Structures are given as C-alpha cells and as structure tokens.
Amino acid sequence: MASPIVDAKVVITSPGRNFVTLKITTAEGVYGLGDATLNGRELAVAAYLTEHVCPLLIGKDAHRIEDMWQYLYRGAYWRGGPVGMTAIAAVDVALWDIKAKIAGLPLYQLLGGACRDGVTVYGHANGATIEETVQEAIRYRDLGYRAIRLQSGVPGLKSTYGVSRDKMFYEPADAALPTENEWSTPRYLRMVPQLFKAARAELGWDVELLHDVHHRLTPIEAGRLGKDLEPYRPFWLEDAVTAEHQAGFRTIRDHTTTPLAVGEIFSSIWDCKTLIEEGLIDFIRATVVHAGGLTHLRRIAALADLYHVKTGCHGATDLSPVSMAAALHFGLSTSNFGIQEYMRHTPETDAVFPHNYGFEDGMLHPGDAPGLGVDLDEGLAARHPYSRAYLPVNRLQDGTMFNW
Ligand code: GCO
Ligand code: MG
Numbered sequence: 001m002a003s004p005i006v007d008a009k010v011v012i013t014s015p016g017r018n019f020v021t022l023k024i025t026t027a028e029g030v031y032g033l034g035d036a037t038l039n040g041r042e043l044a045v046a047a048y049l050t051e052h053v054c055p056l057l058i059g060k061d062a063h064r065i066e067d068m069w070q071y072l073y074r075g076a077y078w079r080g081g082p083v084g085m086t087a088i089a090a091v092d093v094a095l096w097d098i099k100a101k102i103a104g105l106p107l108y109q110l111l112g113g114a115c116r117d118g119v120t121v122y123g124h125a126n127g128a129t130i131e132e133t134v135q136e137a138i139r140y141r142d143l144g145y146r147a148i149r150l151q152s153g154v155p156g157l158k159s160t161y162g163v164s165r166d167k168m169f170y171e172p173a174d175a176a177l178p179t180e181n182e183w184s185t186p187r188y189l190r191m192v193p194q195l196f197k198a199a200r201a202e203l204g205w206d207v208e209l210l211h212d213v214h215h216r217l218t219p220i221e222a223g224r225l226g227k228d229l230e231p232y233r234p235f236w237l238e239d240a241v242t243a244e245h246q247a248g249f250r251t252i253r254d255h256t257t258t259p260l261a262v263g264e265i266f267s268s269i270w271d272c273k274t275l276i277e278e279g280l281i282d283f284i285r286a287t288v289v290h291a292g293g294l295t296h297l298r299r300i301a302a303l304a305d306l307y308h309v310k311t312g313c314h315g316a317t318d319l320s321p322v323s324m325a326a327a328l329h330f331g332l333s334t335s336n337f338g339i340q341e342y343m344r345h346t347p348e349t350d351a352v353f354p355h356n357y358g359f360e361d362g363m364l365h366p367g368d369a370p371g372l373g374v375d376l377d378e379g380l381a382a383r384h385p386y387s388r389a390y391l392p393v394n395r396l397q398d399g400t401m402f403n404w
Contacts, residue, residue, distance in 0.1 A: 002061040003028060003102065008054040008091075010036070010046050013381035015348035017171055018042045018389060019320045021376055022049055022090035024098065026062045032097030033376055034090030035289045035326070038082055039173055039318040040391045048087045052076075057091065063102075065095045069295045085267040085292045092293025093326050093372070101371035107326070108366060111294070111333040118363030119331040121315070121342035122147035122210055122235075124170055126163045129153060130195050134202050136167060137209075146362035147208035147235060147339055152195050156187045161214045161394070161404065168344050171317055178390040183402050185217065189225055196232035208235040208339075210261075215242045215403045216394075219251035226256030235339070236261040236283055236312065242403060243271070249280035261285055264314035268292055269300050276307050283312035283338050288326040289319055301334050310338025317343045321353035325374040328357050328366035340364065352380050 007025040012018070020036040036045045053072065060068065072088045073079060100107040108114055123145045125136035133152040140148045151162030159181045164170040192211065199209055211234055217225065222240035229237065238261040241248045252260060261283035266272055268291060275281045284304050288297050301311055311334060313327045324342075331337045342364060345353075355374040356367030367373045394404035 001063070003030065003063055003098065005057045005060050005062050008057040010049050010054070011376060011378060011381055012042065012046055012386045013352055013384045014387045015352040015381070015384040016346040017173060017317060017349070018386055019349070020046050021320065021322060022094050023376065024057065024062065024091070024094040026098060030098050030101050032062070032094035032101065033322045033372065033374060034092065034094035034097070034293070035320040035323040036086055036090035037289065037318055037320055037323075038086045040389065041083070042386070044083045045086045045090075048083050049090060053087055053091060062095055062098045065092065065099065065295060068092070068095060069293065073292070080268050080270065082265070082267050082290060085296075086290055089289050089291070089293035089296070092295050093288060093322065096294050096326070097371045104370050106366060106368045106370065107329040107372055108333045111298070111329060114332045115335055116332060116337065118360070118365045119328050119337070119340045120146055120363050121340045121359070122149050122208065124149050124151065124162075124343055126151040126167070126170065127153065128163060130191070130198050133195060134198050137199055137203055141203060141207050144360070144362050145207070147210060149210040149212060150195055150199055151212065152191065154184070154187050154191050157182050157184060162212060169317060169346050170343055173318065173389040173391050175390060176388050179392045181392050181394045181404065182397055183216065183394050184397050185221060188216070189221065189228075192225060193228040193232075196229055196234065200232045205233070210235045210238065212238040213240045215239045217241055219245070219248035220255075222252045223255030226252060226258035226260075229258050230256060234258055238262070238285070239264070243275075246274050246280070249275060250278070253280060259283065261312050264290070266291055268296065269303060272300060273303065276304050276309050279307060281309060283310050285312050285314050287314045287319060287323065288330060289323040290314070294326060294330060297330060298334070301336060305336040310336050312338045313340055315341035315343060317345055317349075321345060321350065321355045322372065322374050322376075325355055325357055325366055325372040328364050329372065332366060348384070352377050352384065
C-alpha cells in the first residue's frame with residue numbers, strides 16, 4: 001500500500017519572524033508539514049531543500065520514513081551539520097504527519113501512545129532588573145506554569161541575552177543586521193545567585209526554576225555558578241559552556257550537583273553521544289527540527305534513557321508551531337521525557353499556523369486531530385514575505401568578540 005509523493009514545496013513566511021516550512025503531498029491528496037527554520041540562516045535550508053532534496057522526493061513512497069531518512073543522510077555523502085540535518089528533519093516530520101493522517105490518528109499514537117497526561121513546559125520570566133524578573137515569574141506561576149526560566153538584565157551592562165521587550169514573546173533575531181550585546185562574566189556571576197535567592201524568597205519551593213547561560217562561561221566559572229546556585233535547587237543550568245568543549249562538562253561536574261542541560265544547537269546523536277555515555281549531562285535539549293526529525297530524536301532519547309538522561313527540547317519562538325506540535329507528540333510518548341521549553345508565538349504566527357495544541361495547568365497537549373494537528377494557511381503566509389533578520393552578536397566590554 002504505497003502513497004507516492006507527487007509534490008514537495010518550500011513555503012517561506014514572516015508573520016512577525018521568519019519560518020521555512022516544507023509541504024509534501026501524496027497522490028491521494030494527503031499532505032504533511034515539516035518545519036525547516038534555522039534562525040538567521042533560513043534561506044540556506046530553503047535552498048538545500050528546493051535545489052537538492054525536493055527533486056529526490058517525487059515518486060517515492062511517503063510511508064517509507066526510515067528508508068527516506070537513511071537515503072537523505074547516507075545518500076548526501078556530506079553528513080550532519082545544522083543545514084543538512086534541518087532539511088532532513090523537515091522531510092521526516094512531514095512524512096510522520098502524512099502517515100498519521102492516513103492512519104486517522106494523532107501522531108503520538110503511532111509513537112507508542114501517551115505515557116503521561118500532558119507535556120510539562122517551562123515559560124520565560126525575564127526583566128531588566130531582578131525585581132522585574134521576579135514579578136514576571138509570579139505572573140507565570142499565576143498562569144499555571146510549574147516551571148519557569150529566569151533571565152535578568154545584568155547591572156552595568158546595557159543589554160544582554162534573554163531579556164525581551166514583549167514579555168510573553170522573546171525574539172532575539174531582531175534586526176536586518178546583527179545588534180551588538182555586551183558582556184562581563186564577573187558582573188553576571190554576581191547577579192545570578194541574587195536572582196535565584198530573590199525568586200525563592202517570593203515564589204517558595206513548589207515551582208521549578210531554570211536558567212540559561214547561553215554558552216558564556218568557562219568550565220571552572222560554570223562550576224562556581226552551579227555551586228553558588230545549589231542552595232536554591234535549580235532544575236537545570238543550560239548551555240553553561242560552549243558544547244564543542246565536551247570535556248569541560250566533567251570539570252563542571254567535579255564542582256557542582258546542579259543539573260546540566262545542553263544541546264539546542266546539536267545536529268545529531270554524534271554531538272551528544274560522549275556527553276550522555278560519560279554521564280556529563282542530565283538533560284538533552286536536541287530538537288525535532290535541528291536534529292534530524294522525529295526518527296533521529298527518538299534514537300537520541302533511547303540512548304539518553306540508558307544513562308538516566310532526560311529530554312528537555314528547545315522550544316523558542318524560532319521553532320515554528322509545526323515543530324512545537326511534533327515536540328509535543330514526542331514528549332507525550334517518550335518515557336524519559338523531562339520537560340519542554342515553551343515560548344509562546346505571536347498571534348500573527350498562530351494565525352498562519354492554526355494548531356490544535358493547547359496549554360492547561362502547566363502542561364501542553366498536542367490534541368487528538370489526525371497527524372500533527374497543525375496546518376499552514378498559505379494565503380495568509382504569502383501576505384508576510386521573508387525579511388532578513390539576524391541573531392545578535394556579543395562583545396566583552398573591552399570590545400573583544402565573544403559568544404552570543
Ligand atoms: C533558548 C535559546 C534561544 C536561542 C534561539 C536561537 O534556550 O530558548 O537559547 O533563545 O537563542 O532559539 O535561535
Ligand atoms: Mg538556550
């Protein structure tokens with residue numbers, strides 16, 4: 001019972017921010033969607049798909065998901081990397097969407113069925129000052145969130161990562177040429193423990209608190225921060241160091257019991273194999289869209305499960321509602337699910353991608369519509385043309401180029 005693919009096209013739209021979406025259609029007229037958005041490098045993936053992948057899909061059986069994954073991965077000769085793996089992910093997720101629609105089931109049923117009531121998410125509380133961030137955190141808690149990420153401005157720095165203008169939507173890709181942030185590790189290291197102390201004093205202990213370092217510390221600095229935060233029991237410290245330096249995580253481990261999360265920029269299982277096998281992390285943040293789709297993310301999760309590492313998928317606004325839905329079907333059906341990041345999209349984005357998932361009581365549920373439960377309004381998408389947008393860059397206060 002084959003379902004030949006008759007069409008594969010890339011839709012680029014910018015309802016408040018850029019998204020690249022792959023739409024695959026079968027001979028029976030069933031279509032599936034896959035997110036292919038790579039923040040600040042969108043057109044590279046769009047060209048990879050249009051020029052090099054879409055022609056390969058025509059006439060192939062949409063049901064042969066594993067074979068298609070192997071065909072695109074092994075068949076490219078050039079393996080891995082964010083551009084190629086995001087393109088493969090888009091095909092993979094679109095094919096899972098098609099298969100589930102043909103089966104007449106929500107996708108999570110094909111992945112083994114629900115193994116929890118819903119997908120616990122964390123929201124983003126941020127502010128220019130510690131006081132403002134704590135007030136935001138109270139707002140999130142009152143909205144029902146059970147887990148909240150805390151990011152605050154750093155005294156003495158005019159701008160920093162993670163602090164947004166619009167409180168419910170955080171959009172770092174904010175300019176046609178990169179804006180410049182500034183950084184001081186000593187100032188930052190003084191601020192974060194104070195932030196957590198203030199947050200625990202106001203919020204108590206029934207809510208999980210998280211923090212993202214965004215690749216900015218050395219291993220020994222991260223070890224010190226982890227230790228300073230221990231009294232406040234953070235749920236995790238994210239991207240404490242740049243993950244290329246995998247051995248650096250052992251240094252952090254040697255100094256703190258604060259749980260470590262990493263992986264939002266990982267492209268494949270090979271980026272996290274050592275970190276997982278050597279017990280250097282607690283949460284793996286690889287995502288459906290940037291790590292080769294559901295087919296590959298399930299392999300990462302299976303490896304992680306052996307080593308008591310849980311999932312904590314990236315879920316920022318640059319991951320479209322198509323990715324968010326895929327992450328929810330995955331999270332609902334994966335036994336070592338840990339937590340899911342949830343940054344709300346703007347109403348403009350939600351209108352272009354009508355979806356079934358919904359938030360209740362600190363959790364998201366993907367809904368029970370067949371497939372992913374997300375659509376793409378192509379007419380509306382066409383009214384929001386692509387507009388180049390970069391992530392910021394970051395310099396130390398003396399002008400040295402640094403990690404953003
Ligand atoms: C997070 C992230 C994001 C990224 C962004 C880059 O933890 O949510 O670090 O905010 O910076 O997704 O594209
Ligand atoms: Mg992050």
